Amino acid sequence: MHSIELIALFKATWETIYIVFISSVISVVIGSAIGTLLFLSREKQVFENRWLNQSLGFIVNATRSVPFIILMISVLPLTRCIVGTTIGTNAAIVPLSLAAIPFFARICESAFAEIPNALIETAHALGVNTWQLISKILILESLPALIRGITLTVIGLIGYSAMAGAIGGGGLGELAINYGYQRFNAMVTLETVIVLVVIVQGVQLAGDVLAKRRQFKPIIAASIVLGIACMAGQVYPLFSQQENVIKVGVSAGWSEEVMKVAQQVALEQYHLKIKIVPFNDYVLPNTALANGNIDANIFQHVPYLNAQIKAHGYSLVPIAKTFVYPMGFYSRKLTQLSELKEGAVIAIPNDPSNEGRSLLLLQKAGLITLKPNAGTLATVNDIIENPKHFQFKLLDAAQLARVLQDADLVAITNDYVGPAGLSINQALLKEGPDSLYANVIVVREKSKDDPLFQKLVAVMHSETVLEATKKIFPNGAAIAAWHSE
Numbered sequence: 001m002h003s004i005e006l007i008a009l010f011k012a013t014w015e016t017i018y019i020v021f022i023s024s025v026i027s028v029v030i031g032s033a034i035g036t037l038l039f040l041s042r043e044k045q046v047f048e049n050r051w052l053n054q055s056l057g058f059i060v061n062a063t064r065s066v067p068f069i070i071l072m073i074s075v076l077p078l079t080r081c082i083v084g085t086t087i088g089t090n091a092a093i094v095p096l097s098l099a100a101i102p103f104f105a106r107i108c109e110s111a112f113a114e115i116p117n118a119l120i121e122t123a124h125a126l127g128v129n130t131w132q133l134i135s136k137i138l139i140l141e142s143l144p145a146l147i148r149g150i151t152l153t154v155i156g157l158i159g160y161s162a163m164a165g166a167i168g169g170g171g172l173g174e175l176a177i178n179y180g181y182q183r184f185n186a187m188v189t190l191e192t193v194i195v196l197v198v199i200v201q202g203v204q205l206a207g208d209v210l211a212k213r214r215q216f217k218p219i220i221a222a223s224i225v226l227g228i229a230c231m232a233g234q235v236y237p238l239f240s241q242q243e244n245v246i247k248v249g250v251s252a253g254w255s256e257e258v259m260k261v262a263q264q265v266a267l268e269q270y271h272l273k274i275k276i277v278p279f280n281d282y283v284l285p286n287t288a289l290a291n292g293n294i295d296a297n298i299f300q301h302v303p304y305l306n307a308q309i310k311a312h313g314y315s316l317v318p319i320a321k322t323f324v325y326p327m328g329f330y331s332r333k334l335t336q337l338s339e340l341k342e343g344a345v346i347a348i349p350n351d352p353s354n355e356g357r358s359l360l361l362l363q364k365a366g367l368i369t370l371k372p373n374a375g376t377l378a379t380v381n382d383i384i385e386n387p388k389h390f391q392f393k394l395l396d397a398a399q400l401a402r403v404l405q406d407a408d409l410v411a412i413t414n415d416y417v418g419p420a421g422l423s424i425n426q427a428l429l430k431e432g433p434d435s436l437y438a439n440v441i442v443v444r445e446k447s448k449d450d451p452l453f454q455k456l457v458a459v460m461h462s463e464t465v466l467e468a469t470k471k472i473f474p475n476g477a478a479i480a481a482w483h484s485e
Contacts, residue, residue: 008175008179009191009195012175013172013195013199015089015174016161016172016173016199019089019092019096019164019169019170020096020154020158021223022230023092023096023100023157024100024154024157025223025227026097026100027096027101027103027157028104028150030101031102031103031104031105031107031108032104032105034060034101034108035107035109035111035112036109037052038053038056038057038105038106038109039108039109039112039113039138040130041053041056044117045120046133059102061102063098063099063101063102064102064106068095068099071095071098071099072095075094076287078094079091079094079095080291085293086168086284086291087168087293089170089171091168091169092169092170092171095160096157096161096164099157099160100153100156100160104150107153108146108149110145111142111146112142115137115141115142119141143214143216145211147211147214148207148208150219151207151211154207155200155204158196158199158203161173165178168278168280168284172192173192174278174280175188176189176192177252177280178253178278178280179252180192181398182280182416182419183253184421185419206218244271244272245274246274246295246296246452246453246456247274247294247295247296248275248277248294248295248456249277249278249279249294249299250277250279250297250298251278251279251280251285251415252278253415253419254419254473255298255299255415256276256278257468258465258468259276259298260276261469262460262465265459265464266456266459269459270455270458270459272459274456274459280398282300282304282351282353282354282397283351285299285300286305286312286314286316286442289314289316289442290314292444295443295453296441296453297441298322298439298440298441298442298460299439300353301353301437301439301440302436302438303356303376303377303436303437304352304354305440305442307352307353307376307377315444315446316442316444316445317442317443317445317448318440318441318442319440319441319443319448320440320441320457320461321439321440321441321482322439322460322481323439323479323480324431324435324438324439324478325414325415325473325477325479326414326424326430326431326432326435326477327354327357327411327412327413327430328411328412328427329346329362329409329427329428329430330404330409330412330422330426330428331409331410331428332405333408334408336428337409337428337429340367340388340390340409341408342388342389343389343390344388345390345393345406345407345409346391346409347392347393347395347400347411348392348400348410348411349394349396349411349413350394350395350396352377352379353376354397355377355394356378357376358411359374359378359380359382360376361411362429365429367388368383369383369384369386370382380392397415397416398416400412400416401416401419401422404420414477417477418472418473418477423474423475424473424475424476424477438481441453441457461482466480
């Protein structure tokens with residue numbers, strides 16, 4: 001393993017520990033309170049209240065029923081309201097906590113319900129108050145079950161934290177997606193899996209031992225140590241902030257490698273520090289830019305940007321073109337388009353802009369006909385002529401290269417051509433240099449005249465970045481769009 005990869009793995013591991021620890025503390029504290037209230041509001045308990053119990057139980061069950069990936073996306077506005085950003089480790093803590101709180105609440109309620117009712121009645125007969133009932137009876141008598149519940153919650157959060165990487169949540173999940181899945185690097189994925197297995201095994205072993213010995217103090221001690229480390233990690237960046245730093249969002253994968261070259265050029269020639277923020281989809285980069293979480297993004301073309309502005313009202317503008325990355329259609333089953341048979345399966349991207357882009361390319365090749373007013377955001381529903389009754393399958397852009405064995409023809413954006421072991425020259429159908437889909441540098445409208453972004457444009461148009469891009473995307477897979485301006 002290279003030293004850079006090792007550093008990235010250690011960094012991602014710490015981010016996972018940080019995310020899981022903070023989320024666990026929040027989930028256990030709030031979940032315990034809710035679980036206690038659920039139990040005490042039951043029939044024949046000290047706070048007996050049927051309406052409160054059922055209402056609180058409904059909220060808990062409703063939250064638990066939402067799949068985590070949907071929950072993450074649904075609470076993005078709440079996340080930004082609480083932590084001020086929708087990307088990064090702190091942003092991941094919000095949906096993780098919301099997912100785990102109801103889970104641990106039910107664990108607490110179930111643990112308390114296992115306590116013999118006679119013991120609780122005896123405590124009441126002795127005149128204990130509510131706090132004494134909770135601390136001396138409920139918690140102490142159910143301590144092994146609570147420790148096992150904490151263990152289950154922490155392990156669940158480790159799994160959820162990996163999914164949080166899909167929306168820029170950091171940690172091992174983001175490392176596996178950005179450097180494993182997106183780049184077809186099985187070794188990185190394997191390394192992250194091994195680390196996750198080790199962490200889970202360690203948590204489970206510790207939980208089993210502490211539950212058996214009915215010891216809670218080691219958990220408190222470990223929490224204090226991790227809490228101090230987490231606080232130090234958050235405070236340090238406040239003392240190391242630098243001027244002339246901009247955050248630039250890019251698509252995870254080989255486009256990120258281009259930006260690493262640009263990062264070096266910016267530092268050496270313009271004294272500009274670029275922090276690269278990789279994304280795994282085509283939605284979050286504009287959301288993050290509009291919200292101020294990043295300062296610019298370089299991943300999209302103008303038709304897609306216009307669609308996003310129309311849909312969300314973003315105040316974003318393109319300030320310069322970068323490269324045209326021609327889309328191509330590839331096949332493992334065919335050698336030319338004329339071999340497409342009746343009912344052939346054609347896989348295309350599922351994001352609105354690239355779906356339309358691929359359909360327009362098929363129309364240009366005479367394979368289908370779209371409605372006259374379909375435009376750049378055409379969908380499969382806009383097909384009015386499909387003589388060979390092709391079947392269209394819409395998939396995530398990163399998934400398309402993985403279905404070459406299953407589909408007859410696959411549209412692949414150039415971010416995934418190289419990682420899939422393909423070359424643009426293998427495309428049976430591809431865009432030319434006259435493509436409308438040149439990538440652009442996008443900033444917030446109020447920042448378009450900022451000198452820092454003029455430096456960014458100069459960096460992206462530099463000969464060093466141009467040569468590096470052609471090396472990463474060879475054989476005409478990247479065309480300098482600013483040369484045609």
